[in-house]
Amino acid sequence: EGPDGALELYEHAPGGEGFEALEQRCTNFLADLKGPAVLVTHGITSRMIRAIATGTGRAGLANMGGGQGVVFHLKKGVQKRLE
Numbered sequence: 001e002g003p004d005g006a007l008e009l010y011e012h013a014p015g016g017e018g019f020e021a022l023e024q025r026c027t028n029f030l031a032d033l034k035g036p037a038v039l040v041t042h043g044i045t046s047r048m049i050r051a052i053a054t055g056t057g058r059a060g061l062a063n064m065g066g067g068q069g070v071v072f073h074l075k076k077g078v079q080k081r082l083e
Contacts (some may be wrong), residue, residue, distance in 0.1 A: 007061055010044050023058050046072070050079050061083050 008081075011019055026048045039049065051053040051057055053074045064079075071082040 006044065019058050019061070023052065026052055043067075050074060053077065054061070054079055 010016065010022075017025075017079070022045065026045065030049065030052060039046075041049070043066040047061050047066055050064050050072060051060040054060065054077050065081070073080045073082055
């Protein structure tokens with residue numbers, strides 16, 4: 001198992017979406033946004049959206065961090081965890 005068990009499970013879940021498809025889905029979603037937005041999502045999707053928005057892409061997923069009930073602010077490619 002890799003450094004982040006949740007990421008490992010997501011990528012290898014039988015019949016699951018996998019990171020390539022998730023990345024494409026999130027990229028398409030972000031491209032359709034027309035302005036500031038508030039997003040409420042599951043952790044893996046949040047990580048992928050933030051990884052894309054900060055320019056690290058799929059390679060940066062493990063470093064995105066997360067947690068239950070956490071709020072992140074993203075602006076101009078920079079994320080900030082709000083406490």
